[in-house]
Amino acid sequence: MAKKEEPKIQPNNELEKKIIESFEVFDHSGKQVVDVREIGTILRSLGCCPTEAEIQEVILATENKEATGNVPLINFLPYMCKVMIEHRFYPASAEMLLAAFRYFDKEGRGYLTKEKFAQLMLEEGEPFTQEEFDEMMQTALDPVTDTITYEYYINQLMVEEDITENEESTK
Template sequence: MARKEEPKIQPNNDLEKKIIEAFEVFDHSGKQIVDVREIGTILRSLGCCPTEAEIQEVILATENKEATGNIPLANFLPYMCKVMIERRFYPASAEMLLAAFRYFDKEGCGYLTKERFTQLMIEEGEPFTQEELDEMMQTALDPVTNTITYEYYINQLMVAPRNVYEIAYKLEEERKRLEEAAAKKRDATSLLRSLQN
C-alpha cells in the first residue's frame, strides 16, 4: 500500500513564514524535505551566522532518524523558531565587523587587498570555502581598485531585508504580552471568586 503524503505545513506567523520560504528554496522534491548539505546555506539565508559545529548541531537535532541525510520541515521549523527567538547564531554588529577589519588593516588605509582578504577568509578562524569566498567577493570587491573598502562593504551587509531576528523578537514580545494579559485575567478571576465565597 502506498504511503499517504503528509499535508503541507502552513505558517502560523511571519517567523514561520520566513523559515518555510528559506527552506522551500532548497526543497527540490516539493515534499518539505531538504538534504542535510543545504542546512548551512538555509541558515545563512535566514541571516544566521553559524559555525560549522553549530550547523552540525542543527543537523543532529533535526535530521530524519529513519532516512538519514534528510531534514524534514516538520523537524526544522520548530527548532529554528526556538533558535531565532533565543537569538542564537546572531550576526556580528557593524561596530564589531569594523573593528575586525581595522585590526587587519595595519596601515589604516580603509581597505584590504583582494589577496589579503582572501588569505584572511581562508586561513584565519573558521575557513570559508572557495564557493563562499566567491559569493562574498561579488559584494565586497571593488572591481576598479581590486580592493575591499570595508566600511562600504559593511554598509552593504547591513542593508538587509527585514531581519528574521527582528520578526522573532517581535513574536516573542507578543507572546510575553499575551501571557501577562492571561495571568492578569486569571488573577482577576481568582479575586472575584474569592469575593463570592
C-alpha cells in the same frame, strides 16, 4: 497498504511561514523532507550566517533518526523558530565587523590589501570558498586602489542588508 501521507504543516505566524517557505524551496519530493546537504543553504536563505559546526548542530538536532540523511519539516520548524527567536546564527553587527577589520589593520590605514584580505578570508578561521571570496570581492574591492577600504565596505554591506529587509517587509 500504502503509507498514509502526513497532513501538510500550516504556519501559525509570519516566522513559521518564512521558515516553511524557505524549506519548501528545497523539498523536491513535496513530502516535507529535505536532504541534510540543503540545511546550510536553507539557513542562509533565512538570513542566518551559520558556521559549518552550527549547520551540523542543526542537522543533528533535526535529522530523521530512522531515515538519516533527511530532515523533516516537523523537526526543523520548531527548532528553527527557537533559533531565530533567540537571534542565533545572525550576521555580525557593523561595530563588530569594524573592530575585526581594525584588528588586522595594524598600521591603522583604514584599508586592507587585496592579498591580506584574501589570506584572511581563504586561510584563517572558517575559510571561504574561492567562489564565495570572488563574490565578496565584487563589493569589497576598490578597483582603483586594489584595496578593501573597510569602513566603505561595511557600509555597503549594511545598505544591502537594509534593502533586503525592506524588500521582504513589502511582500
